[in-house]
Amino acid sequence: MAAAHLRMDALGFIFAPSPRRVELFVAREIIGHLPESVLKVGVFVNEDLAEVARIADYCGLDMIQLHGQETPEYCLKVALPVIKAIRVKDSESLKEMEKYPFASILLDAWSAEQAGGTGKTFHWEMAVEARKKMNIILSGGLNPGNVRQAVRILRPFGVDVCSGVERSAGKKDLFKMADFVKEVKKTDEST
Numbered sequence: 001m002a003a004a005h006l007r008m009d010a011l012g013f014i015f016a017p018s019p020r021r022v023e024l025f026v027a028r029e030i031i032g033h034l035p036e037s038v039l040k041v042g043v044f045v046n047e048d049l050a051e052v053a054r055i056a057d058y059c060g061l062d063m064i065q066l067h068g069q070e071t072p073e074y075c076l077k078v079a080l081p082v083i084k085a086i087r088v089k090d091s092e093s094l095k096e097m098e099k100y101p102f103a104s105i106l107l108d109a110w111s112a113e114q115a116g117g118t119g120k121t122f123h124w125e126m127a128v129e130a131r132k133k134m135n136i137i138l139s140g141g142l143n144p145g146n147v148r149q150a151v152r153i154l155r156p157f158g159v160d161v162c163s164g165v166e167r168s169a170g171k172k173d174l175f176k177m178a179d180f181v182k183e184v185k186k187t188d189e190s191t
Helices: 024-033 047-058 074-078 091-099 124-133 147-156 174-190
Strands: 008-014 041-046 065-068 081-087 102-109 137-138 166-169
Touching: 008 024, 008 137, 008 147, 024 047, 041 047, 081 091, 091 124, 124 147, 137 147
Parallel strands: 008 041, 041 065, 065 081, 081 102, 102 137
Antiparallel strands: none
């Protein structure tokens, strides 16, 4: 509710194995109290398609964010709009974007250990050319101290933050959230 009060456009609910994973009944309860204007995004990693559909329906999700090795064919079978995460290791990684012209693309930092939520950044300059081809959502290690620089470099359609506004894994910090939003708005106002 605090995030909605800060006028964030979307809120993610993680249903993949993670310290941030939310129980279905908790997600459903939270989503039931959110304003209609806030997009409710379910985050999944290599989940069975039928399970994604069941969770989306039960919780009242608006979009699905896929952070695993989901194929274009898999993504096309998802009944809701899809955000496909591409983990950026090097400039070659960005070619993956071309396989998903029907999806929103989220660029995140590559990690051998985790599908996301690492708190690490990637070299944003690598994605400048890719950004010219399509709108992207930028993720990976963003926090109140670096989000303005990231937005200036890439001019993304949106930014996605998780660990950068936490006091511990899975526990958001209201002050960090407010600072993050303030920094994004400052950048928006200066462009």
